[in-house]
Amino acid sequence: MQLTIESLIALSLCFFVIAVLYSSVGFGGGSSYLALLTLFFASFFVIRSVALVCNLVVVSGSTYLYYKKGHFDAKKFIPFVATSIPLAFLGASFRLKEYVFFIILGLALMTSALLLGTQSIREKNQKTRLTAKKYPIWVTYFLGAAIGFLSGLVGIGGGIFLAPILNHMRWDFSIKIAALASFFILVNSVSGIAGLVSNQMFVFPWKEGLILLAVVFIGGQIGIRLSLNKLSGRGIKLLTAILVFVVGLRVLLNNGLQVIDF
Template sequence: MIAAFSLETWLLAVLMGFGAALYTSVGHAGASAYLALMALFGLPAQVMRPTALSLNILAGSVAAYRYMRAGLFSGRTLWPLLLGAAPMAFMGGAIQLPGHFYRPLVGIVLLAAAVRLLWPGAFKPWRDATPMPIALGILAGASIGFLSGLTGTGGGIFLSPLLLFMGWSDARTASGIAAAFILVNSIAGLSGNLASVQSLPAELPLFAAFVLIGTFVGTHLGIKRFAADAILKALGVVLIVAGLKMLGLF
């Protein structure tokens, strides 16, 4: 079965593993990278969302466990976010957008993710650290959750900048919060439309194997305070290219 995969499929799987390593090093699960790569490799729109969410659940499970075990976590910050996000991610996942709507929306999300990677200084805290107001956390979680379920991302690219900019978490604790948030959000988003799993590609086990390897590498580096600014900026360029492709600009 493995021998039946094309060289292009193997290359996509390896790149997904590399993306997982980079993203999980900062507490994310890699959905925007998986979506970007699938867009660049020309996978159908109906395959992209369930595949990205499935891989997110795998990477998010490992990342959440490892960051929590390392003490990089805040339940006080997480639970209001999840209270708002989980039901809205379920609702977003239940909405089936036609390809001509889905692709531009994902393109915009990928470009937003690129901004996060290319200009991290834009998300420096604007005030001293303060506990997150519960009502505001629920509202923020609901907004991120709905967009995540709709697009097939976990929401980390929106959550982490928000936590840091608002001063609701330090950078390392934000990694653990984001990982747990992404895991629950991805499960809720996929559960919102279980029928979409019928579109999962036959190559998924291969993708999952490389993503799992990348996740163990990435979380190890993240816990050890590894910084890969140059590599993350290169990934940001990839996201721009993929985002523009999804928008039909080339």
């Protein structure tokens, strides 16, 4: 399915804004890419493929800059991805019925929006800087596995789930969690793409896809640089959470349950 010029321009502008907003708080934007793509493409193979590749492009730049700035802690990050990589591959390998995929996607988007909104409200009410807590190593492996599987299943990197959970747990300081989320999204996106390719479910519309990749790359670079220059992300997180929730509800009701069209 090819897009009209008008549709491609509109989608590109939306992807650019999403890349700027999400990269500024350490995410790739996969959840919102998925939601928007459902409005333009009928095939959820295309939807999953494009969202994962765009995720990969955005967080590759973010991960590099976090590493360059000294926020990358391999010792603490690797346990998360040790279990998430194989589970993301497994999740991406499932051949879901289309309506099941959209139900899971809608619920995932709404859940991620609630987590992100809760995190932003928590930051507003937080009066003092919190001290990082230590958790048993099995908690790290479990979170990585669970979120990795969900990430592969619906075609997102999973950082939008992981970061709010870790902030709520006071796992580490916000900048370190953002760096982990970016790295987590990176490896899960690669694993998810590999899962799609190995099961012949990777369908990428090259003409539209390359334009979208260029757009999110530029947007992602702008967003991460704004973030590292101390731009507050609380308001951005709250606005993004509202938008993702609304779109997730639409995907659930219209594409998944098919009970309403709005």
